[in-house]
Structure formats: structure tokens, C-alpha cells
Amino acid sequence: MFITIDKSIKELHNIFEPYFAVQYLNSENISKEILKNSSALIIRSTRKYGEETLLGTGVKFIGTVTSGYEHIDTEFCEKNGVFWATAHGSNAESVAEYVSAALIEISKKTRPLNELALGIVGVGATGSAVKEKAGNFGMQLLLCDPPKKLNDNIFDADIITLHVPLEKNGEYPTWHMVNENFFQKMKKGTWLINAARGAVCDSEALRQALQSKHLAGAVIDVWENEPDIDESLLPLIEIATPHIAGHNTEAKINAANMLINALGKYFNIKELESKTLPFPANLNKGPYSIHKDNAEFRKNPKNFTKIRNEYGRSFVSSLCASLKNSTF
Numbered sequence: 001m002f003i004t005i006d007k008s009i010k011e012l013h014n015i016f017e018p019y020f021a022v023q024y025l026n027s028e029n030i031s032k033e034i035l036k037n038s039s040a041l042i043i044r045s046t047r048k049y050g051e052e053t054l055l056g057t058g059v060k061f062i063g064t065v066t067s068g069y070e071h072i073d074t075e076f077c078e079k080n081g082v083f084w085a086t087a088h089g090s091n092a093e094s095v096a097e098y099v100s101a102a103l104i105e106i107s108k109k110t111r112p113l114n115e116l117a118l119g120i121v122g123v124g125a126t127g128s129a130v131k132e133k134a135g136n137f138g139m140q141l142l143l144c145d146p147p148k149k150l151n152d153n154i155f156d157a158d159i160i161t162l163h164v165p166l167e168k169n170g171e172y173p174t175w176h177m178v179n180e181n182f183f184q185k186m187k188k189g190t191w192l193i194n195a196a197r198g199a200v201c202d203s204e205a206l207r208q209a210l211q212s213k214h215l216a217g218a219v220i221d222v223w224e225n226e227p228d229i230d231e232s233l234l235p236l237i238e239i240a241t242p243h244i245a246g247h248n249t250e251a252k253i254n255a256a257n258m259l260i261n262a263l264g265k266y267f268n269i270k271e272l273e274s275k276t277l278p279f280p281a282n283l284n285k286g287p288y289s290i291h292k293d294n295a296e297f298r299k300n301p302k303n304f305t306k307i308r309n310e311y312g313r314s315f316v317s318s319l320c321a322s323l324k325n326s327t328f
Contacts, residue, residue, distance in 0.1 A: 001267075002058070003040040004030060008309045009065055011256035011277060012042060019269055035059050040267075042259055045071045046227075046305065054082060061266050065255040067091055067126070067246065068197060070166045085262040087255035089125035091246030094313075095195050096129035098245035099161055101290040102219040103137065105239065106159060106191050109217070114138030119157030121150070121177075122164035122196065126246075130161060150182070159191040166197035176202040183209040189216045191238075195245035198223040203230055210236040221245040227304035234301060241293045242304045248313040253277050288313065 005012055007024035016022050025034065027046045035041060035057035043049060045066045050073025054062070062072060063085040077084045107113045118134045120127045123145035131141060144154045154160065168175045178192070178201040186192075192215060194201050203224045209215035217238040223229040226243060234240050257276050264272025297307060 001039040002037050003042070003263075004035060004038045005042045006030070006044050006046070008044060008046075009042065009256070011252050012065075012259070015256075015260060015275075015277075016263075016272075019267075019272065032057055040263060042263070043071070047071065049073065050076045055080070061085070061263060063087075063259045063262055065090075065252070065259055068165055070168075070197070083266055085259065085266075087258040090254035090258055091248075091251035092125040092129040094248040094251035095126045095163070095245045096133050097248065097288060098195055098221065098241075098290065099130050099193055100133045100137075101288050102193050102239060103134065103139075103159065105290060106217070106219070110158065110191075116140070116158040117142055117156060119144065119154040119160040121145075121154060121160060121162050124163065126196075127163035130163060150177075150185075152185075155185045155187065157186075157190065159193065160186065161193040162196040162200055164196050164200060166199055174200050176200070176205075178202060178205070180205040180208065183215060186215065188214050191215070191217050191219070193219045195219075195221040198226055198229075198243075203233060207233060207236060227308075229301065229304065231301050234298060239290060239294045240297055240301075241290070242297050242301070242307045242311075244293060244308055244311045244313070247308065247311045250279065253279055 001020050003016055003020040003022050005022060005024050006027050013024065027044065030053065032053055032055070035053065037058050039058050040061040041059050042063045042065065045064065045068060048071045049062060054076065059082060061083050062077065064072060065087050067086060067088045067090060069084065069086045072084055074084055103113060107116065110116065114137060117140040119142040120131055121144045123131060123143050127145060131143070134141060142154050142157050144151055162178065164174045164177070166175060167173050176199065180202070183205055206218065210218060219239040220237050221241045222243050260272050260275050264270070264275065
């Protein structure tokens with residue numbers, strides 16, 4: 001059997017060779033012709049996969065090493081017998097670590113964190129991890145989950161952080177959920193953090209909110225139209241990064257393990273179904289510098305994809321525990 005893997009997923013190199021003939025390709029080179037004889041495909045979110053790529057191929061399993069799956073046409077997959085799998089929850093701690101660093105920076109410009117209220121929109125795996133760490137900071141927590149109806153008290157927050165999937169359709173769509181009306185409901189001087197999906201927030205509404213000073217500031221990790229982002233927004237953003245909040249070492253290994261196990265289960269390969277990649281022994285437990293990531297991105301935002309693909313932040317497990325009940 002053949003398997004095709006996005007070559008940027010380094011954690012999966014040399015894992016499947018005992019069981020499959022493996023080809024590693026750049027995402028832009030993965031085509032219908034290439035997949036003609038592939039039984040499985042493992043991808044990232046750098047492009048979309050649906051009928052134009054999968055119809056008429058041998059692919060029966062598609063897995064993504066991301067929590068989100070809007071880049072997979074799941075309706076096509078379900079209609080055509082293609083099993084799809086995600087790494088949902090694999091990067092929850094990584095994103096929470098990023099948000100924690102952002103909160104600390106915001107507190108330096110406002111008030112101690114234990115005097116601020118944090119609104120969390122979406123309290124699934126990632127939102128729950130953020131909730132725990134923000135609780136350690138002594139913050140007042142205002143929760144909205146699922147985002148069926150944005151309860152009014154969420155707009156009493158001093159900072160709002162987004163942790164919802166991108167859904168264009170369905171009963172509760174999140175596409176452009178943060179729009180002009182959303183910003184108008186936020187009290188003047190509020191901060192926004194978006195480490196969910198870029199299109200959850202309307203970029204033009206964000207621009208207007210920042211230019212009018214109604215929004216005090218924003219920390220943006222995800223952008224509309226990635227990787228071709230609107231660079232004119234960058235001077236307005238306090239902290240800007242290229243979709244790396246969920247990309248620490250632990251998250252990448254967690255995601256790899258989830259996909260290895262899912263593929264093993266689908267193809268009934270017991271060794272893969274129970275396989276676990278170890279964490280490197282030299283993981284850095286030191287402080288995480290969100291400023292460094294911000295500075296590196298601003299040097300050349302056109303390198304969005306390159307920076308993201310090569311990103312290698314180590315896991316910082318001790319960040320919030322060491323700062324519990326601290327003020328800033």
C-alpha cells in the first residue's frame with residue numbers, strides 16, 4: 001500500500017515504512033495524479049483537499065495533524081467512503097501557553113491580571129486549557145460555550161480570547177462571528193486575542209475597531225486568507241505571529257501520535273494503533289518569549305509559511321504554575 005505525507009510533518013518521517021510505501025511531498029505538489037495509487041494521505045492545513053484532489057484516487061483515509069479540519073471537504077469524504085481523522089486537542093496546551101504569554105504582556109500595559117476579567121469564547125479542549133491557566137493568574141473568568149448565543153456578560157471582559165472552530169454553515173456558524181456588531185458590544189479599551197482561525201474575525205471590522213481606539217489592542221496569531229495576509233494590518237496589531245500558537249514541540253508530537261494511532265486502527269495495524277513517539281529529552285522548560293516570535297514575523301511577513309513550517313518552540317510546562325497568584 002502507498003501512503004502520501006506532507007513532507008513538512010517531520011515527526012512522521014520514517015514511521016510508516018515497515019507497513020507502506022511512503023512518498024513525502026510538498027503540499028503544493030500533492031495532486032489527483034500523485035494520489036492515484038495512494039491508500040492514505042496525511043496533511044496539514046496549508047491547502048484544501050476535496051473532490052478536485054481526491055475523486056478517482058485510491059485514498060480511503062485522510063488525516064490532518066491539526067485540530068481544525070475546515071481544509072478537508074468532509075461532506076465529500078463521507079459521501080465517497082473516505083475516512084477522515086484530526087488531531088483535535090493535540091495543541092491545547094501549546095495554545096494556552098501562547099495565550100498566557102499574551103495575557104502577561106497585556107497586563108504590563110493595563111493592570112495586574114488578578115484585576116482583569118477574561119472572556120473565553122469556546123471552552124472546548126483549548127478553551128478549557130486557557131481557563132485553567134487564567135484561573136491560576138487569579139483572573140475573573142467569563143465563559144461562552146458553545147458559541148450558540150454570545151451571552152451578554154462576555155462583553156464585560158477586559159480581554160476576549162477566541163477558541164472556536166471555523167464553521168461557515170450549520171446552526172451556529174463562526175465565520176466572521178467577531179464583526180462590527182461584536183466590537184460595538186465590547187466595552188471601550190478591551191483587548192482581543194485570536195489564536196483560533198483567522199476568518200472567525202472580520203479583518204476590516206478589526207481594523208476599524210483598532211483605528212478608532214475602541215479596541216485597546218489585539219494579539220493575532222491567525223489571519224484571513226493565510227498565508228497571503230493583509231500586511232497593512234500589522235502596524236495596528238500589538239503582537240502578530242504566523243499561526244504558531246499551537247506549534248510547540250509537545251503539540252506536534254501529540255498530533256503525530258494521534259494520526260499514527262488513527263491510521264493504525266483504520267488499517268488494522270496493531271503496532272501503529274498503540275505506537276507512541278517519545279518527547280525529546282532536551283525539551284526546554286524555560287520562559288517563552290512571545291516578543292521574539294512577533295519580531296521574527298514582522299521582519300518578513302511574506303515568509304509566513306516558511307516561518308510556520310520551520311517553527312520549533314519547545315514546551316514550557318512550568319509557565320503558569322510558577323506564576324500562580326502572581327501579579328504583573
